[in-house]
Amino acid sequence: MPDTxxxxxxxFGQCCLDILGQxxxxxxxxxxxxxxxxxxxxxxxxGTALVTLSRLGVPVTMVGAVGDDExxxxxxxxxxxxxxxxxxxxxxxxxxxxxxxxxxDDDGHRNIFWHRGTASPVVPKSFQAILSNSIRILHxxxxxxxxxxxxxxxxxxxxxxxxxxxxxxxxxxxxxLPLIDHLVVSEKFARQTNDDLEVALKQLADYGAQAxxxxxxxxxxxxxxxxxxxxxxxxxxxxxxxxTGCGDVFHGGYIFGLLQGWPLPQTVxxxxxxxxxxxxxxxxxxxxxxxxxxxNYLRDQTNEST
Amino acid sequence: MPDTxxxxxxxFGQCCLDILGQxxxxxxxxxxxxxxxxxxxxxxxxGTALVTLSRLGVPVTMVGAVGDDExxxxxxxxxxxxxxxxxxxxxxxxxxxxxxxxxxDDDGHRNIFWHRGTASPVVPKSFQAILSNSIRILHxxxxxxxxxxxxxxxxxxxxxxxxxxxxxxxxxxxxxLPLIDHLVVSEKFARQTNDDLEVALKQLADYGAQAxxxxxxxxxxxxxxxxxxxxxxxxxxxxxxxxTGCGDVFHGGYIFGLLQGWPLPQTVxxxxxxxxxxxxxxxxxxxxxxxxxxxNYLRDQTNEST
Numbered sequence: 001m002p003d004t005x006x007x008x009x010x011x012f013g014q015c016c017l018d019i020l021g022q023x024x025x026x027x028x029x030x031x032x033x034x035x036x037x038x039x040x041x042x043x044x045x046x047g048t049a050l051v052t053l054s055r056l057g058v059p060v061t062m063v064g065a066v067g068d069d070e071x072x073x074x075x076x077x078x079x080x081x082x083x084x085x086x087x088x089x090x091x092x093x094x095x096x097x098x099x100x101x102x103x104x105d106d107d108g109h110r111n112i113f114w115h116r117g118t119a120s121p122v123v124p125k126s127f128q129a130i131l132s133n134s135i136r137i138l139h140x141x142x143x144x145x146x147x148x149x150x151x152x153x154x155x156x157x158x159x160x161x162x163x164x165x166x167x168x169x170x171x172x173x174x175x176x177l178p179l180i181d182h183l184v185v186s187e188k189f190a191r192q193t194n195d196d197l198e199v200a201l202k203q204l205a206d207y208g209a210q211a212x213x214x215x216x217x218x219x220x221x222x223x224x225x226x227x228x229x230x231x232x233x234x235x236x237x238x239x240x241x242x243x244t245g246c247g248d249v250f251h252g253g254y255i256f257g258l259l260q261g262w263p264l265p266q267t268v269x270x271x272x273x274x275x276x277x278x279x280x281x282x283x284x285x286x287x288x289x290x291x292x293x294x295x296n297y298l299r300d301q302t303n304e305s306t
Numbered sequence: 307m308p309d310t311x312x313x314x315x316x317x318f319g320q321c322c323l324d325i326l327g328q329x330x331x332x333x334x335x336x337x338x339x340x341x342x343x344x345x346x347x348x349x350x351x352x353g354t355a356l357v358t359l360s361r362l363g364v365p366v367t368m369v370g371a372v373g374d375d376e377x378x379x380x381x382x383x384x385x386x387x388x389x390x391x392x393x394x395x396x397x398x399x400x401x402x403x404x405x406x407x408x409x410x411d412d413d414g415h416r417n418i419f420w421h422r423g424t425a426s427p428v429v430p431k432s433f434q435a436i437l438s439n440s441i442r443i444l445h446x447x448x449x450x451x452x453x454x455x456x457x458x459x460x461x462x463x464x465x466x467x468x469x470x471x472x473x474x475x476x477x478x479x480x481x482x483l484p485l486i487d488h489l490v491v492s493e494k495f496a497r498q499t500n501d502d503l504e505v506a507l508k509q510l511a512d513y514g515a516q517a518x519x520x521x522x523x524x525x526x527x528x529x530x531x532x533x534x535x536x537x538x539x540x541x542x543x544x545x546x547x548x549x550t551g552c553g554d555v556f557h558g559g560y561i562f563g564l565l566q567g568w569p570l571p572q573t574v575x576x577x578x579x580x581x582x583x584x585x586x587x588x589x590x591x592x593x594x595x596x597x598x599x600x601x602n603y604l605r606d607q608t609n610e611s612t
Contacts, residue, residue: 019325019405021419023419026335027417027419029332029415031417032418033417034421038402070346070376099325099344101407109335109336110336111333112339113327113333113338113339113341113407115327115341117344
C-alpha cells in the first residue's frame with residue numbers, strides 16, 4: 001500500500017431508514033409500550049459505514065437502491081446531508097425501501113424489526129468506470145448476494161481492495177468469500193462457521209482474505225492477520241445509550257485504517273474507538289465521531305493506561 | 307332523537323401514523339425479526355373512527371393536531387384521501403406527530419410501540435361555531451385530557467351528543483366522564499374501574515352516560531342501556547388477519563347507529579360487524595367496510611342463524 005493515497009471508498013449494499021424508539025422496557029407479547037423518544041434516521045450496514053468515513057474526512061460514494069417512497073427520499077437525504085455521494089443510489093420505480101423499527105430499552109436491550117423492501121441494488125453499467133476512477137476500496141454487505149458477487153468480481157479484476165460486512169451466514173456466501181480481502185464479521189456469522197472462534201477465524205482464512213476480524217460487542221473483537229497471528233482488541237468502556245450501528249461504524253473506522261496503511265492492530269483499535277464513541281446517543285449515526293474526536297479519545301485512553 | 311337527521315360528526319383527539327409489520331413470530335428480547343410485509347397507514351382512535359364513518363357515508367370533521375414533520379403530512383393525507391375534513395387539523399410548528407410501530411405475528415399477536423408526539427390537539431377558537439353548524443355528535447378519546455374536557459363541556463352546553471373512546475383509566479378522567487353521553491370503553495379501562503364487568507358497568511353508569519359498552523375483543527361486548535338493562539353482543543366469527551383498530555372501527559359503527567336513531571342492541575350489533583369486517587387485512591383502516599358491505603354481512607349472518 002503506498003504511503004500517499006487518494007482515499008476514496010465505494011459502498012455497495014444496504015441503506016435503510018431506521019425508526020428508533022426508546023422504551024422503559026421491551027413489551028411482553030400482546031402488550032403496548034409507550035416510547036419516551038423517537039428518532040428517524042438513515043441506517044444500514046454500508047450506508048452507515050460510509051457516513052462514518054465521511055465524518056472522518058474521506059470522500060465516499062454509495063451504490064445501492066431505494067424505493068420511490070417517502071422512506072427512500074429520507075434515506076437519500078440523510079446520506080446527502082452527511083456528504084455521501086448518491087449519484088449511483090438508484091430509485092427503483094414501484095419498489096419499497098428498506099426500513100427498520102428499533103426498540104432500545106433503558107437497560108440497553110435492543111430489538112430490531114426490519115423489512116428488506118423490494119428495491120435491490122444492482123451493479124450499474126458504469127461500475128467499472130466508477131471503480132477505476134481512483135477508488136481504493138469497495139465496501140460490501142452480503143444481503144443481495146448475486147449483485148454483491150458481481151461487484152466484488154469486478155473489484156478483484158481491477159485490484160480494488162474489498163471489505164465485507166457479514167452479519168449472517170447465508171446460503172451461497174461461499175462464492176462471495178474468496179473475493180474478499182478484509183472480512184469483518186459479526187459473532188453470529190463466525191459462530192455459524194464454527195462455535196470455536198479461533199477455529200472459525202482459521203476456517204474463514206482459508207477463503208483467502210488477508211485479514212479477518214470478528215466483532216464481539218462488549219467483548220471487543222478478535223482478529224487474524226495474513227501471517228496467521230490472532231489478537232484480541234478489548235472494547236473501550238462506555239456508558240452505552242444505544243449500540244445500534246456499532247458494527248457498521250466499526251467497518252467505517254476499519255476502512256479508514258486501511259486507507260492510512262496502518263498495521264491491523266492499529267486499524268482495529270481505531271475502529272473500536274469509533275464504535276465506542278458512536279454509542280453516546282440514540283441512533284446509528286447521531287454520535288459517529290469526527291477524526292479529531294477519535295484521535296483525542298485514543299490519546300486519552302493511552303494516557304489513562306500509562 | 308328525530309327520525310330525520312343531517313348526519314355530521316366531529317372527532318376531537320388522536321390521529322396517528324401506524325407503521326405495521328408482519329412477523330412470523332414476535333422476537334425475544336435482544337433478537338431481530340425480519341418483517342414479511344410492511345404497511346404505513348394513518349391510525350389513532352378518533353382518526354380511524356372518523357374514517358369508518360366516512361366509508362359508511364357520513365360527512366365528518368377531524369379536530370386535532372399533527373407535527374410539522376413527514377409523519378404529520380402522511381396523517382393528513384390519509385384522512386383527506388378518506389374524505390375526512392381536515393380544516394381544523396392543526397399543524398403544530400416544531401412539534402412531532404404521534405406514531406406507532408405495530409408488530410403483527412402469524413398467530414395474530416399484536417405489540418404496539420407508540421410515541422404520543424409533542425403535537426397536542428387544542429380546542430379551536432371557532433369550536434362553538436363548528437359544533438353549532440348542524441353537528442350532532444362529538445367523538446372523543448381521553449389522551450389529551452384537559453383539551454378533551456374543554457371540548458366536551460362546550461358540546462354539553464350546545465346539546466351535542468358526546469361519545470368517548472376510553473382505553474386506559476388515567477388520573478383526572480373522573481372530570482371527563484360526567485360530560486359523556488355514550489361511553490364505549492376497552493376491557494382494560496373497565497377492569498381498572500372494577501374487575502367484575504357487571505359492577506364496572508354500574509359504577510360507570512353512575513357518571514350519567516345514557517349507554518355504556520365494554521368491548522371485549524373475541525368475546526364481543528357487554529352493554530348497559532339507560533334503563534339499567536345489560537346485554538352481551540357476541541363477536542362475529544372471523545379469520546382475523548389483523549385486529550389493529552378494531553376498537554376504533556367499533557366506535558365508528560356505533561356512532562353510525564346513533565345517527566340512525568337505532569336501539570342500542572342494533573347499534574352495538576352493527577358496530578360489532580364493522581369491527582369484524584375490519585380484521586380482513588393488515589392495517590387499522592385497510593378493510594373498513596362500506597355501508598352496503600356491512601348490510602350484506604349482517605343479512606348473511608341473520609340468514610345463517612335461522
